Amino acid sequence: MMAAMNIETRPAPLKGELLYRAKLAPFTTWRVGGEADIIYRPVDAQDLAGFIAANQDKPLTILGAGSNVLIRDGGIKGAVIITAATLSQIDNKGEIFRAEAGVGCPVFATIVRNKQMAGAEFLSGIPGTIGGAIAMNAGAYGAEIWDLVEKIEVVDRHGQIRELSKVEVEYGYRYCKLPEDNWVVAAHLRLRRAETGELEQLHENVRVLQKKRSESQPLTQRNCGSVFKNPQGDYAARLIEAAGLKGEVIGGAQVSPKHANFIVNTGTATAENIEQLITRVKERVKHVHGIELESEVRILGEKKKEIGKGE
Numbered sequence: 001m002m003a004a005m006n007i008e009t010r011p012a013p014l015k016g017e018l019l020y021r022a023k024l025a026p027f028t029t030w031r032v033g034g035e036a037d038i039i040y041r042p043v044d045a046q047d048l049a050g051f052i053a054a055n056q057d058k059p060l061t062i063l064g065a066g067s068n069v070l071i072r073d074g075g076i077k078g079a080v081i082i083t084a085a086t087l088s089q090i091d092n093k094g095e096i097f098r099a100e101a102g103v104g105c106p107v108f109a110t111i112v113r114n115k116q117m118a119g120a121e122f123l124s125g126i127p128g129t130i131g132g133a134i135a136m137n138a139g140a141y142g143a144e145i146w147d148l149v150e151k152i153e154v155v156d157r158h159g160q161i162r163e164l165s166k167v168e169v170e171y172g173y174r175y176c177k178l179p180e181d182n183w184v185v186a187a188h189l190r191l192r193r194a195e196t197g198e199l200e201q202l203h204e205n206v207r208v209l210q211k212k213r214s215e216s217q218p219l220t221q222r223n224c225g226s227v228f229k230n231p232q233g234d235y236a237a238r239l240i241e242a243a244g245l246k247g248e249v250i251g252g253a254q255v256s257p258k259h260a261n262f263i264v265n266t267g268t269a270t271a272e273n274i275e276q277l278i279t280r281v282k283e284r285v286k287h288v289h290g291i292e293l294e295s296e297v298r299i300l301g302e303k304k305k306e307i308g309k310g311e
């Protein structure tokens with residue numbers, strides 16, 4: 001994944017991997033988007049804090065597995081920290097599990113299960129990190145990650161790490177409002193000890209639901225999960241399909257013929273193609289149904305400048 005990137009010497013006290021003018025597309029599930037001025041992959045929480053403290057002059061973005069972002073073709077200015085597969089410690093004291101931001105949700109679900117604890121089954125089908133899941137309040141099958149949160153650890157713009165209790169953070173459906181310029185370092189999640197035989201049943205239920213999903217969602221193509229939030233009392237997919245948009249194409253981006261709330265990269269999509277398709281879907285659904293769809297996917301970065309149209 002990292003082969004084409006330019007790895008340069010890092011500042012002395014930092015231990016992570018520092019990449020300059022590096023492509024962001026490989027760090028996203030849509031595989032589109034431009035470059036970051038700097039990508040940093042910290043080795044642990046202290047290293048993350050050290051990098052942030054040393055780069056207070058730069059705009060900062062933190063990504064997990066890139067499974068819920070559309071990064072524009074002009075890339076992201078400043079530093080992008082990627083936690084996936086780096087901030088990956090998990091430990092527990094009884095029913096409280098501390099998982100660092102870069103732990104994969106499916107990995108977390110497996111570890112919890114192996115400890116005979118219940119409550120994290122729904123995370124097994126979410127291809128993001130714990131940090132991304134906290135930031136999005138990711139959920140499935142009627143459960144959401146914030147149902148489990150006891151407290152989180154956040155790092156601020158000065159590299160200071162502190163704890164926030166659940167009541168200090170505002171969250172809702174696929175939404176979480178962290179204090180400005182604060183990012184998730186770890187989450188403390190409360191699970192519960194499973195009754196005999198219960199765990200197998202819970203995981204079997206999720207397995208059946210996931211099988212249904214894999215039959216109805218375009219999981220073999222590059223996608224970003226659900227593009228739009230479901231409006232109150234309805235489904236984005238139903239509204240999009242009823243507006244005649246299933247299969248709609250712009251460049252290499254397509255509203256999936258399999259599931260209308262997915263936009264797939266058929267191989268040659270640019271971020272611009274996907275963003276234009278998102279706009280078209282919103283406009284058509286508004287026109288046909290009078291409903292404003294809200295993106296679940298977060299759109300980040302700069303549009304690509306056209307040659308000859310400088311500032």
Ligand SMILES: Cc1cc2nc3c(=O)[nH]c(=O)nc-3n(C[C@H](O)[C@H](O)[C@H](O)COP(=O)(O)OP(=O)(O)OC[C@H]3O[C@@H](n4cnc5c(N)ncnc54)[C@H](O)[C@@H]3O)c2cc1C
Nearest residue numbers: 064065066067068128129131132133135138139184224225
């Ligand atoms: C096939 C597929 C299926 C999916 N199914 C589901 C599902 O069932 N339920 C669901 O809710 N979602 C689903 N998603 C969407 C996605 O996996 C979740 O939203 C996930 O929680 C995003 O995590 P991430 O690590 O990929 O975050 P990213 O995409 O990397 O980031 C998402 C947002 O979170 C912010 N962020 C990331 N890490 C941090 C951090 N440490 N601190 C602060 N902010 C941070 C980013 O800046 C960005 O704004 C699916 C996606 C795909 C591709």
